[in-house]
Amino acid sequence: MSGNLIDELLAGKHRALARTITKIENRQAGYRELVSQLHEHTGDADVIGITGSPGAGKSTLVDKMAAAYREQGLTVGVIAIDPSSPFTGGAVLGDRIRMGSNVGDMEVFFRSMSARGTLGGLSTATTDAVKALDAFGKDKIIIETVGAGQNEIDIVKTADTVGVLVPPGSGDDVQMLKAGILEIADLFIVNKADLDGADRTVQELKEMLEYRDGGVPATVGHHGAAGSGDGFEQPESGDPPEQRWHPPIVETVANKGEGVDDVLEVLADHREHLADSGELAEQERMRYAEEIRTLLQEDVRGLLEQEIDRQGGLDAYVGRVRSKEIDPYAVSDELLEPIAECLEQREE
Amino acid sequence: MGVDQEQRTIRCLVAKVGLDGHDRGAHVISRAFRDAGFEVIYSGLHRAPEEIVQAAVQEDVDVLGISILSGAHDTLVPKIVDGLQEYDAFEDTLLLVGGIIPDDDEDELKALGVSEVFGPGASMDEMIEFVRQNVPER
Incomplete structure (x- = not known):
């Protein structure tokens, strides 16, 4: 019951609904596509x-x-x-x-x-x-x-x-x-x-x-x-x-x-x-905006975690911060630099 | 933790069915499962088989642990199994029974689809290990 989970859910199968929520909770592979497909039916x-x-x-x-x-x-x-x-x-x-x-x-x-x-x-x-x-x-x-x-x-x-x-x-x-x-x-x-x-x-x-x-x-x-x-x-x-x-x-x-x-x-x-x-429409607008913001925050954080892993984890930075070689703000700047650069280039 | 990071947690329903007011064991197991990092839903006392089925289906639990000390397992467990099958939930739910179950009945329950029966003296670690080893792949 993997491929047509959405179809089964829309057809009213309780098990499909339950499984969809599980995938959402577990953030199981493919859950984003699942939620995307749900959107138009809400x-x-x-x-x-x-x-x-x-x-x-x-x-x-x-x-x-x-x-x-x-x-x-x-x-x-x-x-x-x-x-x-x-x-x-x-x-x-x-x-x-x-x-x-x-x-x-x-x-x-x-x-x-x-x-x-x-x-x-x-x-x-x-x-x-x-x-x-x-x-x-x-x-x-x-x-x-x-x-x-x-x-x-x-x-x-x-x-x-x-x-x-x-x-x-x-x-x-x-x-x-x-x-x-x-x-x-x-x-x-x-x-x-x-x-x-x-x-x-x-x-x-x-x-x-x-x-x-x-x-x-x-x-x-x-x-x-x-x-x-x-x-x-x-x-x-x-x-x-x-x-x-x-x-x-x-x-x-x-x-x-x-x-x-x-x-x-x-x-x-x-x-x-x-x-x-007319508050309902306004509420909906604000909610979607909030939802997008939250998602963006989490996604960007996810990207950053990957980048930190690529750089060999935070431990090395923490060690340098402890020995006063560098400060936390500088670490943040350093890690964010590629992203900032990327955005600047897009502006040009 | 990013949005895409998978966070699989084992979900269990600890269920008391029928006219059986002894829930100390169910409480102890719920607690041990919680401390093992599982999410535990406890049914409460005196539940009908349909309620257990409803809970197991809706909560999409990996493990259904039924505690029966009343001797009515031969009537209650088949009803639950039928219900799970009706909602396509039987195949991928690990079914456990705990309580006072005679050996002959244990074989019958296992033939029905119960994975393991835990009687008096079963240890928590043993049970938790069994769940970790046998939790259905999804």
């Missing part, structure tokens, strides 16, 4: 990113979301990403255990991926795996990952809509969110809303969003805040208010399925907003 799926701290309930929510989409007659692909050991490369990928609502339903294609230690590589592999699911014909594709750092943020950025899970009582986590995840969230999901502290978390999130929108929350101070009735001032400049998307906060109890329909509704609203405001 663009029909809604891609949703779900992120949040470990134990926030991502897998459980994703399971319930998948089941709800299935009830609507839609097909679903899920990519769940777990960290791997930086030492052995091994990993236990446990998200599948929570997929209890979609037992034996092959129309939910669930795939676990590990971070495999490479930085840029993971977002490339994820993007490519999404393409495979999209070309296969999945209506909804959900990417699930722990929102721990830049790497994960890069991954969920490949989604049209991003949901961030915030468990109750995570005051400090909410603070942490400010660093970057806040900016990428299109909706916040306060999961385990039946626990104590859920109201408070919702409140904290609301305040934070109001600050972000450039206003002052009504709950802060006695003075100022003379703005609009809803408690914060809308900035006068910028997009007209109705054009802007304000991330809603949805409360869920994922393991009981409560609030899952609300999440789906907000996701649909956001999708509509993206289409109406």
